[in-house]
Amino acid sequence: MGETQDSGIRKIIEIDEKKCNGCSLCIPNCAEGALQIVDGKVKLVGDVYCDGLGACLGHCPEDALRVIEREAVPFDMEAVHGLLASQEHPAACPSVSPFSLSASSPQRSERESALRHWPVQLKLMPTEAPRFHDADLLVVADCVPVAHPNFHASLLSGRTMAMGCPKQDNIVDYGEKLKEILKKNDVRSVTVATMEVPCCSGLSRVLDWAVEASGKAIPVRKYIVSVRGDMT
Numbered sequence: 001m002g003e004t005q006d007s008g009i010r011k012i013i014e015i016d017e018k019k020c021n022g023c024s025l026c027i028p029n030c031a032e033g034a035l036q037i038v039d040g041k042v043k044l045v046g047d048v049y050c051d052g053l054g055a056c057l058g059h060c061p062e063d064a065l066r067v068i069e070r071e072a073v074p075f076d077m078e079a080v081h082g083l084l085a086s087q088e089h090p091a092a093c094p095s096v097s098p099f100s101l102s103a104s105s106p107q108r109s110e111r112e113s114a115l116r117h118w119p120v121q122l123k124l125m126p127t128e129a130p131r132f133h134d135a136d137l138l139v140v141a142d143c144v145p146v147a148h149p150n151f152h153a154s155l156l157s158g159r160t161m162a163m164g165c166p167k168q169d170n171i172v173d174y175g176e177k178l179k180e181i182l183k184k185n186d187v188r189s190v191t192v193a194t195m196e197v198p199c200c201s202g203l204s205r206v207l208d209w210a211v212e213a214s215g216k217a218i219p220v221r222k223y224i225v226s227v228r229g230d231m232t
Contacts, residue, residue, distance in 0.1 A: 006073075006074075007047075007071050007072055007073045007074075008071065008072075008074070009069055009070065009071055009072075010052060010069065010070075010072055010074070010075075011052030011053075011054075011067050011068070011069055012044075012047060012050050012052045012067070012068065012069075012070060012072045013034070013035075013044055013050050013052065013054065013056065013065060013066075013067060013068075014065070014066050014067070014068045014070075015041075015042055015043065015044060015064055015065055016064045016065075016066075017041050017064075019062045019063060019064035020041045020042050020060075020062060020064040021062055021064075021128065021129070021130075022037060022040040022041055022042065022126045022127065022128045022129060023061065023062075023126065023129060023130075024037050024042065024126055025059045025060060025061065026042060026056035026057075026059045026060050026065060027042065027056075029055050029056045029058075029059045030055060030056045031055065032049050032050065032051060032080045032083070032084075033045075033049060033080065033083050033084045034046065034049035034050040034080075034083075035056060037126055037127075039127070039180075040126060040127045040128040040180070040184060042064070042065075045083070046079075046083075047072040047073050048073050048074070048075065048076045048079045048080075049075075049076075049079060049080050049083055050072075050075065051075045052067055052075065053067075054066075054067040112152075113152060114152040114153065114156040114157040114158070115152075115156065115161070116131075116160075117131045117160060117161075120161050120162065120163045121162075121163055121164065122139070122162040122163060122164040122174060122177055122178070123164065123169060123173065123174075123177065125162055125177070125181075127177065127180040127181050127184055128181075128184045128185060129185075131160045132160060132181060132184075132185035132186075132187055133185065133186060134186055134188055135159070135160040135185070135186075135187050135188060136158060136159045136160065136187075136188055136189045136190075136191065137159065137160050137161075137162065137181070137182075137187050137189070137190045137191070138155060138156060138159035138160065138161045138162070138190075138191045138192075138193065139161075139162050139163075139164075139178065139190060139191070139192045139193075139203065139207055140155070140161060140162070140163050140192070140193045140194075141163075141164070141165060141166070141193065141194045141195050141200045141203055142163045142164060142165045143165075143195050143200075144193045144194065144195060144225050145163075147195065147225050147226070147227060147228075147229050148193075148225045148229050148231055149229050154231070155191070155193055155223070155231075159191060162178070162181075164203065166199060166200060166202035166203040166206070167199040167200075167202075171202050171203075171206050172206075174203070174206050175206040175209050175210050175213075178206065178207060178210035179209075179210040179213045179214050182210055182211060182214035182216060182218060183214045183215070183216070187216075187218060188218075189218060189219045189220070189221070190207065190211065190218055190219070190220045190221070191220075191221045191222075191223070192204050192207050192220065192221070192222050192223070193222075193223040193224075193225060193231075194222075194223075194224055194225070195224070195225055195226075195227065196224050196225065196226045196227065197227070204222055207220065208220070
């Protein structure tokens with residue numbers, strides 16, 4: 001496709017990996033999907049996908065992005081369409097952009113939410129982020145918050161959450177992502193909460209593997225929630 005075209009001098013994005021902290025705030029602002037997180041850093045996945053306009057520049061808190069002029073193949077919109085169609089979670093989707101949440105909400109309820117960051121889906125989370133600094137990590141099956149009536153107060157409060165479903169997603173990918181999070185960050189402890197159904201046990205097993213593979217002695221606490229909401 002576009003990568004076989006003759007190259008020439010044009011404007012294109014450049015990423016300073018020393019400055020990049022993997023926050024991924026730039027990613028949803030690249031409508032072409034040219035930026036992705038790889039090994040905890042933002043990477044340009046291909047010159048052919050970058051239009052050089054720099055829509056991502058103003059969203060980097062570390063000033064790690066800039067537009068330069070260098071030799072590159074021409075921008076190819078057809079290639080961009082193919083890239084976006086192949087992505088399970090297109091980079092242009094704003095729902096994957098990480099951010100912190102304040103303690104209060106404009107719409108207050110009788111019980112305040114304990115959620116303090118976004119995204120929460122494990123497969124969407126970066127492997128390095130401020131949220132993991134000195135954190136108590138909560139790895140939770142995604143049915144647990146629905147089943148457990150006191151989830152925010154008893155499990156989520158004070159913890160950084162990573163949510164997933166070991167039945168619907170690739171459990172090997174979960175293990176690799178958790179291993180990298182534990183290796184690259186100073187996580188203090190891990191709590192895992194799963195449902196009583198058999199398929200949920202995979203999440204607990206893969207967490208044990210990730211802790212061992214990280215090479216760190218991180219304490220792990222485990223809970224099981226019944227379909228009626230009881231927790232043991």
